[in-house]
Amino acid sequence: MAYGAQDCLLVIDVQYDFMPGGALAVPHGDEVVPVINRLAQAFEHVVLTQDWHPAGHASFATSHVGAAPYQTIMLPYGEQVLWPDHCVQETRGAALHADLRIPHARMVIRKGHHASVDSYSAFLEADRTTRTGLAGYLREHGVRRVVCVGLATDYCVAWSALDARAAGFDAVVVEDACRAIDLNGSLALAWQDLAEAGVRRTTSDELLSGAGTQNPWLPES
Numbered sequence: 001m002a003y004g005a006q007d008c009l010l011v012i013d014v015q016y017d018f019m020p021g022g023a024l025a026v027p028h029g030d031e032v033v034p035v036i037n038r039l040a041q042a043f044e045h046v047v048l049t050q051d052w053h054p055a056g057h058a059s060f061a062t063s064h065v066g067a068a069p070y071q072t073i074m075l076p077y078g079e080q081v082l083w084p085d086h087c088v089q090e091t092r093g094a095a096l097h098a099d100l101r102i103p104h105a106r107m108v109i110r111k112g113h114h115a116s117v118d119s120y121s122a123f124l125e126a127d128r129t130t131r132t133g134l135a136g137y138l139r140e141h142g143v144r145r146v147v148c149v150g151l152a153t154d155y156c157v158a159w160s161a162l163d164a165r166a167a168g169f170d171a172v173v174v175e176d177a178c179r180a181i182d183l184n185g186s187l188a189l190a191w192q193d194l195a196e197a198g199v200r201r202t203t204s205d206e207l208l209s210g211a212g213t214q215n216p217w218l219p220e221s
């Protein structure tokens with residue numbers, strides 16, 4: 001394994017509702033699965049997240065009279081994009097993609113489970129106060145760097161990477177192991193925010209490329 005105890009691959013929301021044909025389809029979302037499977041083999045430590053909403057969740061347009069999906073409204077904790085109903089607890093759409101091959105992953109963080117608060121981030125809910133416990137878990141395991149992949153680049157992946165940084169971890173986003181929703185320029189804005197926060201952007205080839213070369217991602221030997 002190229003990456004040991006100090007590195008964690010964070011696999012975000014690879015669920016059927018984000019796949020083509022799903023309730024909140026991310027274009028080409030299914031293409032991340034083989035890339036993530038290849039990456040996961042190089043990581044001893046993998047954590048998965050699962051968007052996990054109760055029916056009637058505050059982030060669903062159907063929960064607000066007269067609202068439409070992809071519109072933004074104000075909730076008590078701030079602006080919230082409204083989405084089609086998605087990743088409802090225990091539905092098939094909320095299930096992790098069956099083609100993921102990561103048997104050694106032993107931690108799944110379910111997020112967005114509070115009915116009135118969304119959570120794009122794997123670390124901190126949208127009220128920016130309620131913690132998921134992931135930072136503590138990673139620290140207890142000696143993790144220092146979080147490598148983010150999955151769906152969607154401009155929402156759950158970006159927010160997770162930014163919060164990883166804010167929690168004191170090094171953070172990396174693997175561009176070709178993610179796909180975006182890209183709503184009103186959200187993807188360009190996300191890359192800008194990530195760069196400003198010091199989140200590094202890389203590719204799976206670069207992450208996996210050979211020992212012996214000057215690979216900045218491989219631990220020093």
Ligand code: VGL
Binds near residue numbers: 013120152155156157
């Ligand atoms: C996500 C919107 C709503 C994501 C989750 O996984 O990026 N986006 N819920």
Ligand code: ZN
Binds near residue numbers: 052053059087112
């Ligand atoms: Zn969601």
